[in-house]
Amino acid sequence: MADPPRRPAAPPQSSLPGTDPATAAGWVDAPPRMGFFTDTSVCIGCKACEVACKEWNGVPTAGLDLLGMSYDNTGALTANSWRHVAFVEQPRPAGHGTAPVAGNPTGGPASAARSAGTVTPTGTEPGVLPGEPPAAARTTEFLGMPAAGPPGRTGSAEGRSDFRWLMMSDVCKHCTRAGCLDVCPTGALFRTEFGTVVVQEDICNGCGYCVSACPYGVIDRRVDDGRVWKCTLCYDRIGAGLTPACAQACPTESIQYGPLDELRERAAARVATLRERGETQARLYGHDPDDGVGGDGAFFLLLDEPEVYGLPPDPQVTTRDLPAMWRRAGLAALAMTAAAVGAFLGGRR
Structure with missing residues (x-):
């Protein structure tokens, strides 16, 4: 039997463009990167994924509140809603x-x-x-x-x-370049051997830096304990060779799980099929390794603009400018030090 991948000794950081995130994080002999492909064209809004996620992961109930937004009773991804099924009621195309x-x-x-x-x-x-x-x-x-x-x-x-439903089961994107990893001071957030991003709740100190670092607004702090929680892509299940609970429960296979490269090929073929059938607005979101986050480990097939589903049109890793900022800060500090030394020596003369 093959040896299991070895976990990195140091807390992993956000991956660089063009590199496998698990390898960049220090994992040796990592398995293929795993992820989600969500085909919204076959989502029926049944919420089986939400229920399965809560049941398997022990996520507390968020209460029943229709929010004045159709049948959407969760509203967004939160610490108590790791899956969110969006209901978009839209006028029919002309x-x-x-x-x-x-x-x-x-x-x-x-x-x-x-x-x-x-x-x-x-x-x-x-x-x-x-x-x-x-x-x-x-x-x-x-x-x-x-x-x-x-x-x-x-x-x-x-x-x-007169109208149509656009439904989408949203989830953490498990970014290739994850800003949340860059800002976590305790190492509570780490990159797994499957390329996913997981929060270790027993290490999280509730500082909230990762909340503002997420370009998708996914990470959230739980009110009763202050720690952050989000989708783990069922790390315990996939480590045992099982399918994540949400994908396992999805009756229409809108949520598909597998090696990310295979999912991207499958998704591209699905978009081509839909466009041949006249669905000209069909497009993929989060699949491009050259986008602002290096591509997502959970990407989507959409039937309209990302903003319609509440997704940012051009997400960027929020820590992309940190190296340049630190360089400028270092140069400024050196300049100030040189000026202070010069003033001191000039004063002695």
């Missing part, structure tokens, strides 16, 4: 609901009328004559509602026409 139908291959009025639930083409519903409203429309008329049904209902198989 032209939705006017797809070609039999007898009207170009779409247009007949198709739009069918979407509105007012006209049913011949033969599409048993017992309905041409030009007669479908059963759904007749039922709503009987109940005293408009013939087209409740707002957003079309009375046809095309479903809703």
Whole structure:
């Protein structure tokens, strides 16, 4: 049996561009970097990932508060919500609901009328004559509602026409260049052999430096004890060869776990498939090793701009300017020292 990877003796720091984060952190013979690929196009908002995360990791409940934001009862990633399922209610893109139908291959009025639930083409519903409203429309008329049904209902198989749901299960990104690692004074945050970032709660002193260092606003302090908590990518499970709890529980495989290089290839193929199907807004977020954080260990397929999902459009490692700042501070200190020595010697003369 192969020897397990050796853990670095010193607290690891943020990885440099182009290097494997575990290797840069000092791990010897590290396994392939593992991570998450979240395909939001198949997320159904069931929150199974949130529940599984809480159950496995013993994360306390955050209470029930709909926040006035649709079905979102957590609102954001916090110390008590390591997974957050965002619900984005968005108007349908222009032209939705006017797809070609039999007898009207170009779409247009007949198709739009069918979407509105007012006209049913011949033969599409048993017992309905041409030009007669479908059963759904007749039922709503009987109940005293408009013939087209409740707002957003079309009375046809095309479903809703006025809005769509964009859902995304958000999580810690496990950045390649992680500012939180750079600023932690106690070594409570460390880079694992799988390239992920984990908080050791028994070492955390609650200083909060990592909270402001995270470009995604992921890390949070728990009110009752002051320490910081976040996703560990189920370090205990993956160390035993198991799948993280959230990915294991996801019924649609929206959350996929595996070697990061394989996930990136799979994600690129998925984007190409969606664009071929007409989803022109499909794009990947956090997959690029040349971005401001060196690429994320947890990246996403989105169907709209990152800001729509509450993600920063151009995240940057918050400690990127620290080396230059220290150099300038050192030069300034030397200059001040030289000036003080010069003044002292000049005064003696």
